[in-house]
Amino acid sequence: MTDVAILGELAYWQQTGIRVGVGLAAVLLVAGTLVYVHLFKLVSFMQSRLGPMEAGPFGSLQLLAEVGKFLQKEDIFPRKADRFVFAAAPFVVLMSTFLLVVVVPGGPDAWFINSELGIYLAMAVSSVSVIGILMAGWGSASKYSLLGGLRATGQLIAYELPLILAVMGVVIQAETMNMQGIVQAQADGEIFGWGGIGNPYILTQFVAFVIFMIAMQAELTQTPFDMPIAESELVTGYMTEYSGMRFLLFFIGEFATAGVFSAIASVLFLGGWWAPIPGLGFDDNVWNLLGPLVLVTKVVVLTFIIFWARFSLPRFREDQLQQLAWKVLIPLSLANIVVTAVLKIVF
Amino acid sequence: MQLLAQVSSETDLYVAQNIFFAVIAGTMIYAAFRVVTTANVVHAALWLVVVLAGVAVQFLFLGAEFVAVTQVLVYIGAVIVLFLFGVMLTRASMGDDETVAGEKRAMAAIVGVLLFAVMAVALVDSFEDTRVDIDGPQGVVEVSDAIFSQYIVPFEAVSVLLLAALIGAIVVARKD
Numbered sequence: 001m002t003d004v005a006i007l008g009e010l011a012y013w014q015q016t017g018i019r020v021g022v023g024l025a026a027v028l029l030v031a032g033t034l035v036y037v038h039l040f041k042l043v044s045f046m047q048s049r050l051g052p053m054e055a056g057p058f059g060s061l062q063l064l065a066e067v068g069k070f071l072q073k074e075d076i077f078p079r080k081a082d083r084f085v086f087a088a089a090p091f092v093v094l095m096s097t098f099l100l101v102v103v104v105p106g107g108p109d110a111w112f113i114n115s116e117l118g119i120y121l122a123m124a125v126s127s128v129s130v131i132g133i134l135m136a137g138w139g140s141a142s143k144y145s146l147l148g149g150l151r152a153t154g155q156l157i158a159y160e161l162p163l164i165l166a167v168m169g170v171v172i173q174a175e176t177m178n179m180q181g182i183v184q185a186q187a188d189g190e191i192f193g194w195g196g197i198g199n200p201y202i203l204t205q206f207v208a209f210v211i212f213m214i215a216m217q218a219e220l221t222q223t224p225f226d227m228p229i230a231e232s233e234l235v236t237g238y239m240t241e242y243s244g245m246r247f248l249l250f251f252i253g254e255f256a257t258a259g260v261f262s263a264i265a266s267v268l269f270l271g272g273w274w275a276p277i278p279g280l281g282f283d284d285n286v287w288n289l290l291g292p293l294v295l296v297t298k299v300v301v302l303t304f305i306i307f308w309a310r311f312s313l314p315r316f317r318e319d320q321l322q323q324l325a326w327k328v329l330i331p332l333s334l335a336n337i338v339v340t341a342v343l344k345i346v347f
Numbered sequence: 348m349q350l351l352a353q354v355s356s357e358t359d360l361y362v363a364q365n366i367f368f369a370v371i372a373g374t375m376i377y378a379a380f381r382v383v384t385t386a387n388v389v390h391a392a393l394w395l396v397v398v399l400a401g402v403a404v405q406f407l408f409l410g411a412e413f414v415a416v417t418q419v420l421v422y423i424g425a426v427i428v429l430f431l432f433g434v435m436l437t438r439a440s441m442g443d444d445e446t447v448a449g450e451k452r453a454m455a456a457i458v459g460v461l462l463f464a465v466m467a468v469a470l471v472d473s474f475e476d477t478r479v480d481i482d483g484p485q486g487v488v489e490v491s492d493a494i495f496s497q498y499i500v501p502f503e504a505v506s507v508l509l510l511a512a513l514i515g516a517i518v519v520a521r522k523d
Binding site: 082085115116117120121123124125127128130131134135137138146149150153154157160177 | 389390393396412413416417419420423424425427428431432435436486487
């Protein structure tokens with residue numbers, strides 16, 4: 001990530017090359033780490049089983065073995081499937097994830113794009129993944145896939161609203177939609193005149209944080225919101241007919257999106273790449289190296305919460321899910337916006 | 348920092364922008380024809396995604412980042428998703444549906460050509476050879492300042508209209 005500091009002197013195509021490379025690394029490394037630390041190890045401990053330990057030290061090469069397994073498998077198309085739509089669907093989902101990574105800053109100069117639109121852009125591109133899921137559900141020509149795709153869409157539409165409305169509270173408080181600006185607003189913030197740890201918005205926007213985390217769990221279709229892939233009813237929902245490489249793409253997309261959404265949540269509520277280390281200014285060059293590490297630490301903590309909930313809660317019913325979104329989360333987030341706006345003007 | 352690269356403002360000929368405008372405009376026209384000629388409803392909706400994404404990119408070329416992102420959020424993320432959702436809930440047949448492109452095709456073509464002619468004449472007539480200078484992207488602050496001061500009345504009118512439409516939809520949908 002240190003390369004990014006000298007981006008200003010490089011040609012446009014060189015900058016683009018570096019951004020694509022770092023973006024790929026950010027998606028794949030984070031997804032791999034999450035799968036290994038949380039899915040293989042943490043969950044195994046929680047469920048009193050051993051988890052992978054044969055491949056490499058502590059089973060750390062298990063991940064490579066799994067990827068190798070998926071790559072060897074045959075890429076099966078159902079006979080009645082719409083070939084192009086079926087084949088393209090995983091790429092649409094993964095593309096939305098890659099575009100999400102782009103808005104997350106890793107340090108004062110270590111960013112992909114530093115757009116004024118920041119979080120708004122993130123919310124827009126995250127909504128594109130729904131189309132990929134619908135394409136997968138319909139293109140498979142299978143009733144389980146279609147039902148899974150429809151359930152996923154209904155759920156994603158319902159929870160996108162509380163997600164965006166929760167972000168509004170943060171945007172009002174930070175007075176900017178730029179991700180870098182939100183980090184800076186938290187770093188420069190003060191708690192009743194004491195600026196020792198800045199003012200991470202998890203303190204003032206706690207309601208928004210809780211709403212964001214719940215809505216995020218639903219957007220990622222993780223248990224307890226996993227009706228779209230409910231294995232006891234729909235096999236694996238919209239992914240039922242996929243095998244080999246294309247299933248792997250959905251799988252990577254799932255974990256990478258969990259990582260990226262956690263990164264966005266840590267920028268919004270936990271101060272992003274900034275941490276209260278005495279003697280370091282906001283624009284210090286060392287943050288370009290330290291920032292990504294701080295950010296990844298926060299991401300691991302937040303994804304821990306996601307997977308903790310995933311593996312310890314039972315599944316909601318479809319109507320309970322919709323009621324939670326429309327009758328609880330949306331009114332609550334609207335109230336949060338009003339309260340934040342009033343307090344913003346009063347103070 | 349803006350979402351799209353911009354060549355130096357010393358020349359007034361944006362070569363890269365012009366080439367990509369042509370490429371994307373061509374893609375949009377092709378996709379738009381496929382929307383109305385394909386016999387598969389889901390394919391038509393997916394071709395419409397290509398058209399709308401093209402519109403978003405054209406907004407980027409004009410420096411209107413906020414509008415471009417809104418285009419993606421509202422049209423691709425919401426309108427098309429509702430289209431697809433509705434189609435799949437009702438008639439999700441896999442193959443071509445011959446009833447889609449019925450005998451109304453000629454009528455639709457005439458309406459389309461007339462609409463295009465009216466809009467083209469209106470645009471050419473009102474702008475003629477005016478050049479719009481685009482230096483950098485339009486900031487969010489300027490957009491919001493314009494909406495909430497100069498255009499506050501149309502803005503409020505639109506929001507009341509949307510609210511009325513929303514309530515109307517609920518009234519129509521509710522059976523009791």
